[in-house]
Amino acid sequence: MSFSWAKTYEPKSPFMRWLDDRLPLPRLVYGATGPGYPVPRNLNYFWNFGVLAGLALVIQIVTGIVLAMHYVSTADGAFNSVEHIMRDVNAGWLLRYAHMNGASFFFIVVYIHIFRGLYFGSYKPPRELVWMLGLVIYLLMMATAFMGYVLPWGQMSYWGAQVITGFFSAFPLVGEPVRLWLLGGYAPDQAALTRFFSLHYLLPFVIAAVVILHIWALHIPGSGNPTGVDVKDEKDTLPFHPFYTAKDGFGVGVFLILYALVLYFAPNYLGHPDNYIPANPLATPAHIVPEWYFWPFYAILRAFTVGFILPAKLWGVLAMFSSILLLFFLPWLDRSPVRSGNYRPIFRRFFWILVVDVLVLGWCGGAPATPFYVSLSQIAAAYYFAHFLIILPLIARFERPLPLPNSISESVLHGEKREAAPAGTARRASAAAR
Amino acid sequence: MVRIIGFLVGLGFAGVLLISLFVGVSNYFSNPPAPMPEGKFHEEPKHLALASDGPFGKFDREQLQRGFQVYKEVCSACHSLSLVAFRDLQGLGYNEAEVKAIANQWAIEVPSVNPETGEPATRKALPSDRFPSPYANETAARAANNNALPPDLSLITKAREGGAAYVYSLLTGYQNQPAKLLKEFPTAKTPPGLHYNPFFANLNLAMPPPLTSEGQVVYTDGTKPTVDQMAQDVAAFLVWTAEPKLENRHRSGIAVVIFLLFATVLAYLAYQQIWAEAKRKVRRTGPLDPKNKAKSRRAKAKQGIAG
C-alpha cells in the first residue's frame, strides 16, 4: 500500500527480528493492523462494523467447532443431540445460545456495514473489488446460515429446507434434477442433513479466506472516509494502532453488551417457536418463515403472484436472486464521481427511502402472506429494483452535489459535522488552543 | 451499457410487480376472501405471572413440585416428557433418595430386554433414565386418542407462541362454543370428538379438558388446588422442563453484563485518552462557528437546496 509516510516495521527484540527474517508475519501484521497502516483521521462509528463482523465470524467459528463435538448429524439423533447440549453438556446451553444469536448479530453487523458502504460510496473506484468480495462473503454467509438452521432438524429446519431447495425446481428443465442433486433425495432427509453439516463446517473457513482478500483489496487504496475525499498527505491520516485499535476496542465492548443482553435475557426472541418441535415431514407449520435476516428476500419472492410470459414462481426466484446480484453492478450503475452521501443531497434522500423500503420488506417477509402484506411487498419490491436500476443511475447523471472539502484535514479543521474523535477531546482541544 | 440493461431489468421486475399488485387488488375487491371464524374468535393468551419471569427471575421450587405432581397425576397418562431424566428432578429440590423413589415408583416402566429369554420386556426406571413414553410409538398414541397425537411436553413452552401463558390459557380456556360464532358461521359447529377452546389456533382442540374440578390433585403443601392454580403450577413446571438452566442463565447474565459495562467504560476512557494525544484538537473553529455556518448556508443556497 502506497502511503509514503507509513511507518516501517522495526523489530523490537532479537526474537522478533529472527522471526521476521524467516517469515515476515510480524511485518505483515504491523503494516495491516498496526502503526504501519495509515487511516483517515475522520472515520465515524460506522467504520467500526467491519471489525465487528470479523469478531462475529470468530465467535461463530469457535462456538461452532465446540458444538460440533456434541452434535449428532443423523435425522433421528439431531434434535435430541441439540437438547443434550442444552441440558447435559457443561455450559452447553451457553454455547448453543451463543452460536444461535451470534448468527443474528453477525447479520445485523454486516447489514449496517453494507448500508455504510451504500451511503458513503465505498463501492466506487478504486474499491469496486472490495465491494464485490464483500458481496461474495455475504452470499457465503447466507448459504452457511441456511444450512446451519437445518441442522437442529426442527419443524422450521425441515420445512425451510423444503422451501429453499424448492426454488430450484422453478427453473425449467434443469430445475428438478438440480434439486434432487442438492438434496441427495426427494425431500430433505438423512443425505441432505449430513452434507449440510459438512458444508456448514467448511464454508466459514472459505468466508475467512475471502475476508482476507477483502481486507487486502481494501489496503491497496487504503480505507475510505465519510467525506469521500482521497487522502492527500500525512496530515489526513493517523496510524491504525493505537487510534483505531482503541476505538474498535470500545466498539467491541458496546457490541458485546448488546449481544450478552440478548443471549442471556432473550435468547429465543429472534427465533421461531416451531423449531422446538421435531421435524415432521407429514405436518406443515401454519406459517413457514425463514430466520429474520432472510425476510426481505422472502418478501420479494412472495411478491410475484401473477405469471407474465414466465410463471410467477420463476419470477419470484429470479427476482430474489437478482436483488443481490444487482449489487455487484452498483459501481457501474452509480457513476457519480462524488462518493459520500454527505455531499449528495438528492441521493441522500433516496438512500433513506431505501432503508425504510428494506425495513418494510423485512416486516412483510416475516408476516403471513395475506393480501395486505403481499400488496405491500409488491410496492416495496418494485421500489427496491427501481431504486438501484433506475433511480440511482439517473441521480448520478443529473444531480448537483455540494462542494467537497479540499482535503480530509481541512474538513476536520473546519469542523465538518461527521467526524471521528469524541466531543470531549474537541472541547479540551479548543480550550488548549485558546 | 450496464446502465441500459439495468434500466430494462428494473422496468421488467417493477412492471411485473405492478401487474401482480393490480391483479391482486382488483381480485380482493371483486372477490373478497371469505372471513374465517379463527380470525374473529381466536383469543390471545391470558397474562400469566411466574417467578421465573424477567431477567432476575428464579424458579419457585414449591410451585414446580406442585406442577410436577399435576403432570404426574393428570398429564403423564397421555403426554411423554422424553427429554427430561429422573435425575433432573433434583433441580426441583428433591434429594437423591426421593428421586430414586420417584423413578422406581413411576407407573410406566422403561423398555428393556428379558435377560433370560431375550424377549422385549420392561423394567423399573432408574434415575439415569429419561421419562418413558406412555405409548410404544406414534401409531399406538394416535390409536388411543382418536387419531390425535398428544405432543411431548418437554419443550412445549418454548414450542408455542405465547409460551407458558398459552399453556395456562389453553388449560383454563375450555368453554361452550359461543352462540355468536354459530350465528355468523353456521357451518363452523365444533365437530364431534373435538372441544371448543378459543386459545387454540384452530378453535377446536382434540384434547378434552384435563383439569375439570377443584381438588383433582391433592397438594401436600396446603395450596388450594383450584383448576386455575393447577394450570398455573403445571405451566410453571413446563417452563422448567423446557429450560432447566434458566436460573444459571440469568445469574451468569447479570455478572457478564456488569463486567462488560465496566470493561466498556474503561475502553471508552482509554480511547478518549489516546485520541486526546492526536493533537487533531488544534482546530480553531467548530461546526457552530458562524463563519462555517454561513459558508455551509451559502453552498446550499447555490445548489438550490433548502435547509
Added chain:
Amino acid sequence: MATLEQSAEGSDSGDGVRRRDFINVAALSFAGVGVVAASLPLITQMNPSADVLALAATEVDISKILPGQAIKTVWRKQPVFVRNLTPKEIAEANAVPLRELRDPQTLAERTKPGKTNWLITMGVCTHLGCIPLGTGEGENRGPYGGYFCPCHGSAYDTAARIRQGPAPLNLQVPEYQFKSPTVVQIG
C-alpha cells in the same frame, strides 16, 4: 491557521504518562480477564456431560449368584466380573506366598471385610485389554483356576491375580460398596 501535529505517542512526561498508561493498562487487563473467562466454558464443555456422569455408578443384584458362579456385567461401558468364591477357592488364594506374585496382594486386600467370597474385578486383561475367559459355565479358567486370557495367554488365579503370561498387574478391583446383602454399587 493552526498546524496539525501528528503525534501517535504521548509526548508529555511525568504524572501525565503514568495516568494515561494506567487507563490503557486497566482497559487491557479487563479485556484479558474477559478473554480468560470466555475461554472457560470452551474448555469445560469437553468434560463428561451430566448424562455420562449419571452412569458413573451402577447397581448390581448379586442375589442369584451361587458360590462357584460368576457374572459379567457392565460399568462405565466396561466389563466387570462378579464372582462368588467357594471356600476351596478362598483357601487356594490364601495359600499362595506373596513373594511368588508378580503383583503381590492378598485376597483380603482385594475384597471387603466379612465378604471375602465376593470377588469383584474389572473384566479387562491388564496386558493389552482383552476380556479374559472364566466367568461362564464351561469356559477355560486357565492353569490357576481363575481367569484365562486367550489373546496372549495371561493366567489369573482364584483371586484374579496374575500368575503367568505377559500381563503385569492383577485384574483391577473397582471402587464398590454393599448397599445391602444382595445389592452392590460399583463406582
